[in-house]
Amino acid sequence: MTTYPFEAPLFVDAVTFTRxxxxxxxxxxxxxxxxATPLILTDPNGLNLANPLTSSPDAFGPNFRAPSxxxxxxxxxxxxxxxxxxxxLDEAKAAKVAAxxxxxxxxxxxxxxxxxAATATGGGVAVNPTDTDSFIITTKSDGSVIVSPSDSDAYIITL
Structure with a gap:
């Protein structure tokens, strides 16, 4: 069973708030x-501690471990x-890993x-459409290449 360490609490008087x-x-x-149900506590070495905890003459309780x-x-x-x-600290580390x-x-x-997005829009080459010595080639999203159908010497090339 996992237990969690707690530092020694300082006990104070409920009325005067002195030690x-x-x-x-x-x-x-x-x-x-x-x-209704006091927890089972242990000291840092795993030995059982009485619960309730009793403070020392300096008003500090013992370091303890609890299952919560x-x-x-x-x-x-x-x-x-x-x-x-x-x-x-464990929760902070887990949050860091998740982030x-x-x-x-x-x-x-x-x-x-x-x-x-790059595949869907295809590629292409920009040329001057008024230049009669050139034709336009574009690629489509399916990978085919189309040449200008108005050019009678054009071939259709597919990849």
Whole structure:
């Protein structure tokens, strides 16, 4: 099972907002709206941690790992949310890869569209139509070549 690391939270008193040593908060999945099921937490080495977490004399809780990338904490009359920095980074990397893939697909699609447009419109040579020593040749989208049908010495050439 994937677990996500969380940095040590700082515990504060709900009334004075000063540090709260030896206080407790309970960690839940962010979708647990009723705060009914505390998550199973581990320390960075994979050993089980008690939930609720208890702050140190300096009011910091332990670093912990949880099975959710975003958790809800509740304690002392306060509730808040924490996001794992690793989960946020993983999401950013995935978004970058998706954007790069979409960009490469867009470039390929544009090149294909330009090639199709060039094929559909055909090529050609511009000459002076009043010059009796020349005739006009154009290519069509099907690859055939047509010469000016008004020239009696003309041949039809197909590719």
């Amino acid at each position: 709260a040593p030896n206080a407790q908060i309970t960690i839940y999945d962010e979708l647990d709206l009723a705060s 990338p975003r958790v809800k904490w509740s304690g002392g009359g306060l509730t808040g949310f924490l996001s794992s920095p690793t989960a946020v 790069e893939t979409a960009g490469a697909s867009a470039v390929a699609a544009q090149a294909a569209a330009e090639a199709a």
